[in-house]
Amino acid sequence: MLPYLFPSRFSQWLGPLIAAAIGALLIAVIVVVTGIVDLSAAKPHPEGWARFLHYTFDRSTAFHAGPKPPADLDSPIRIAAGAAYYGQVCARCHGGPGFGQNPVVLSMHPRPQYLATDLPIANFSSPELFRIVKAGVKYSAMPSWPADRRDDEIWQLVAFLRALPKMSPETFRQLAVVSQDQAVSPVPFGQKPAQRAYALRNDDEPPRVSYNYRTPVFGFSGYALSANPAATCARCHGADGAGGGAFPNLTLQSPDYLARTLTAYAAGRRRSGFMQMVATELSPAQIDALAHHYAALPRRSSEAGATAPALGQQIALQGVPSAGLAPCASCHGVTLAASKAYPLLEGEAHWYLANQMRVFRSGGRGSIVGDKIEDPMVAIARKLDDRQIEAVAGYYAAQPPAKVQSFAAVEPKR
Template sequence: MLGWLFPRRATQWLGPLFAAGAGALLLAVIVVTTGIVDLSAAKPHPEGWARFLHYVFERSTAFHADAKPPADLDTPLRIAAGAAYYGQVCARCHGGPGFGQNPVVLSMHPRPQYLVSDLPVAGFTAPELFRIVKAGVKYSAMPAWPAERRDDEIWHLVAFLRAMPRMSPDTFRRLAVVDPGNGAATIPFGPPPALHRYGLRNDNEPPVGDYGYKTPVYGMAGYATGSNVIATCARCHGADGAGGGAFPNLTLQRRDYLAATLTAYAAGRRRSGYMQMIATELSPAQIAALADYYSALPRRSSATPATVPGIGQQVALSGLPSVGVAPCASCHGITRAASRAYPLLEGQAAWYLANQMRVFRSGGRGSIVGDKPDDPMVAIAKRLTDAQIDAVAAYYAAQPPARVQSFAAVGGR
C-alpha cells in the first residue's frame, strides 16, 4: 500500500502529478466559467483571509521601503503642503480630524483605514508611508501616485500623515478644507469644449480601448463644473495667490506663462500629482480666465530688495563655466523669459525654487514627451550641488519682483 502511495522511482510520480494538475486545472475552469465565485463587494473578506492579505501587504511594504526621507520632512511648510493634497483627495476616503468616513467608502472591502487614529500611521515608518503613497496597493482602492518622479510631493503628504493624528479639527480645516463660500470669484465652465488626448503614466496598460484618456475630465470634487475654481486654487496658492512658500507665487508670473503651464499640466506634458489632477478638470475657457485672474492680482512678495553676494549671485548672473552651467539670467531674464515662456524667478520663495531645482535634477520636470523634450534645466540641475542650489534660490528670493511683460510686448511667439 505504501509503495503504491509513495513510489520509489521518480518516473512513477509523473502520472499521479499530471493527473492531480489536470484535475486542479479542470476544477479552476469550472469555478471560473460557472461564475460560482461571489465577487460582490457587499460581502467582506473572511476574517482569516483579510488578515492574511493585510499581513502580505505589510511585509511587501517593509521589503520595498528603501526611500530616504528629506532632512526637513516634518517641517510646517511640508506639512501644510501635504494638507492641501490630503484635503482635496485623501480625506474623501480616510477622513480627517473632526470628520469621519462616508458610508459609500465604508461599503468598500477592504475598508480604507481611518487615518486620524494614531495606530494606522504609527504602525509604519516614514519610508513605508512613502512606499504606500507612491506605489499604491493592489486589490484595494489605494491608487499609485499619479505623477512619476515627483517624490517631493509624496514626501509632502507623508509629512502631513505623520502630523495629522495630533492635529486639532480647527487646524485641519484651516490647512486642508476649502470653503467655497469664502468670497472667491467664480469662473464658469463654459460651453462644452472639444476633448483632447491626455498623456498618462500608464497609457499602454490593457485594456487600452476601455478607457477614455481625454481632457477635460469629470473630477473628484466637481469644482470646475461648479465654477468654484479659484477657491480650489486657493487651497495651495492662498487667497492672495502668493503661494505661502511651498507653492509658486502666481502673482509674479505673466498671463502667457500661466496659461501655457496649465495647458501643459492638462495635456500631461508637465508632471505633478497636485496640478495634473486640477488642470485636467479645467475647460480651455477656465484656463484662460485663471491666467487673466492671477496675472491681474497685485504682486505680492516677501522679498527684501537686496543683492545677495556669493555663489548664488554668481550662478544667477555669471554661471559656472567650469562645470558647463550658463547664467540663469540668460534664459530667465525679463525679455528672454517672456519670449520663450520661461518663468520669472525674482521674488519667488527660496524653498520653492530650491525644491524645483531638485525636481529637475531627479527628472520630475523636463525631458518629457511634448514641449521641450530635452529641457536644459535637467542637465544644469545635475551639475549644481545642494549648497549651490540653495544659494541661487536665496539670491532670486531676495530680488524685487521683475517687471511683467507679455509675449506681444517682446515680439515672442
Template sequence: MIRLKYVVFGAIGLPVVLLLGAWIGFFNVGASSGHWKVTAWFLQLAMRSAVRTYALAVDAPKTLDRRGLPAAAGHFARGCAICHGAPGELRSPAVLRMLPQPPDLALTVGDWTDAQLFRIVRHGIRFTGMPAWPARDRDDEVWAMVAFLRELPKLDPNEFRALAFNGSGATTSSDQQPATPDVLSDCMRCHGGDGDGRGGAVPALAGQKEAYLLASLQAYAKGDRTSGFMALPVTGVDPADLAALARYFAAQPPVSADHDQVSAEVINKGQQIAEAGIPERNVPACSGCHLGSDKNPVYPRLNGQHAAYLERQLKLFRSEDRGGTPFWHIMATAAQRLTDDDIQAVSAYFSRRAEVPR
C-alpha cells in the first residue's frame, strides 16, 4: 500500500522536476527531430479529441453552398497550398521538413465531418502553424472553404487551376491598371478580368462607382471591413495601386449577373421595398441612396449585382458584422428591420434590374 506521504511528495516533486528540467534546458525544442512517439501520439489524440468535442457546438448546414467555391479556391491557392499542396502543385522541400508536417488535405479531409472542418478552418490549431481564419465574424467564408475542401480530392490539376485562377485577361489600357501586375492578378482570381465576379457569392465590380471601390479597398486594408478572402490580397498593397484597382474595375462595362429561379411575386415585393421601403417598419426606400447619378459616390450601385452577394451583405449589416465606409451604420439600421424574406426579395430585384447608363 502506497503511503500518503509518498503521494504528497510526488504531487509536489513532479512539477518541481519538470520546471527544473525546463529551466536547465533539458527539453529539446529543436526542429531537427520530431517528438517522442508517445508525445506525438498524445498531441494527436488531444487535437482530434478537442476538434471532435468543440465541433459538437457547430450547426452545420445540410447542404454546403457551392457559390463561394471560386473565392475559396483562390484563397487556398494563395494562402494554403504553400503548406498543404494542391493538385499538380508540389510542396516545397522546406515545408516537407516542418514538424509536424502539414497534411495533404486531398488525402485527409475525408477523416473529418463538415462541422469538424469548420472548427479547424475557423480556429486553426495551436503549435502547428495552422492559423485561425483572418475574419472571425465571417462564418460564410469559412463554410465556403469547407465546401472547397470537400471538392479538393475530386479535382485534377486542370480543374483546380480553372477554379482557382480562371480570370480573363485585362482588357483596358495599361495606364488604367495597377503598377504591380500581381495586384491585379490577385483580384482576377475571384472577380475575373472583366470584373463580373465568379460564383455568385463574389461581387461584380465592373462599372461600380470608383469612389465606392476605393473606399471599400481602403476599409479592407485598414481592417474596418473584414474578410478572410480579402485580407491577403490587400495586405501591403501600395495606396496608389488600390486607387488604380478602383479605376480599372470602374472602367469595365457592366455585365449581367446570373439569375436563380425566383417567382414574380418575390421580384415584385423586392421592387416595392426598393422604391417605397416598408413605412410601417421605418425601412427607407433603397432608391433614396442607391439609384440616380446625384447620389453620394460612396454609395454603391446595386443594379445587376449578384443576388447571393447582396443577401450576404444585408445579413452582415443586420448583425453589425460589416463595417466599411463611415455610412455603414445607416445600412445596419435599415437591415435590422428586414426579414430574411425581405432580404431575398430586394436582392433578387436588384440583381435583375438593368444598369442605368452613366
C-alpha cells in the first residue's frame, strides 16, 4: 500500500501533481467567478488569517525599513511640523490624545490603529515608521506619501508619531488642532472654476479612466468650500503668517510669487505631501485671495536678533569661486527676485532655509518638467556642505525683510 501511495520514481508523481494543480486552479476559478467569497467590510477577517496578514506586514516593514533617521529627529521643530500634517489628515483615522476615533473609520477592516498609546508606535523603529508613512500599506486604507522624494516631510511626521503616545491632550490640541482664535476673514470659493489636471506619483497607473486627477478637489475638511482656508493655513504658518521656523514665512513674499507657488503645488510641479493636499482644494479665486492676504500682513523676520555668520555672508554676496558658485544674491537679490520670480530669503527662519537646501541637495525639490527636475538649485546645493548650508541660512535669517516688488507672468522656480 505504501509504495502505491508514495512511489519511488519522480515520474510517477507527475500525473497526481498535475491533476492536483488543475483541481486547485478549477476550484479557484469557481470561487472567483461565483463570487462566493464575502469581501464586505462588515465582517472581520478570521482570527488566524488576520494574525497571518499582520505578521506578514510586520516582516515586510522590517525588511524594507527606511534609512537612518536624522540626528535631530526628536527636535521640537520637527515634532511641531509633523503635528500640523497629522492633525489635518492622520487624526481623521488614528485619533489623538483626548480624542477617540471616528465610527466611520472603525467600520473599516482592517481598522486603523489608535496611535495615541504606547503599543502601536513602540512596535516599530523609526526607520520602520518611515517605511510605513512613505510606502503605505496595501489592502488597507493606509496611503503612500503623495509627494515622492520629500523624505524631510516624512521624517517630520515620524518625529511627531514618536512623541504622540506621551503627549497630553492640551499639547496635542495646541500643536495639531486649529483654534478659533486663528480664524480669519472668509475666503469665498468663487464661481465654478474650470477643472485642471494635476500630477501625482501614480497618475499614470491603470485603469486611468476610473480616476479624476483634477483640481479643485473635494478635501478631507471641506475648508475651501466653507470659505475658511486661511484658518487651515494658520495650522502651519500661524495666524501671522510667519511660519514659526518649521514652515516658510509667507509675509516675506510678493502676492505674485505666493499665487504662482500655490498654483505649482496644486498642479504637482512642486512636490510636497503637506502642500499639495491643501493647494488642490483651492479655487483660483481663493489662491489669489490668500496670496494677497499674506502679502498684506505686517512683514517681520522669523528670528529677530539673529547673528549673521561671516562665511554665510561670503557665500551670499560673493559665492564660492572654488566650486564655481555665483553669489546667492545674484538670483535672490531684490531686483532679480522681482524679475526672475525667485523667493526673497531675507528674514526667513534659519532651520527652514537649511532644511530646504538639503532637500534640494537630495533632489526632493525643484521644478518638474516631465519626469525630470530642472532647477539650478539642485546642482548648487550639491556643491555645498552642511557647514556652508548652515552658514548661508544663518546669514539670511539675520537680515531684515527685503522690500517686496511685484512681477507678472512668471512661473515660480520652486
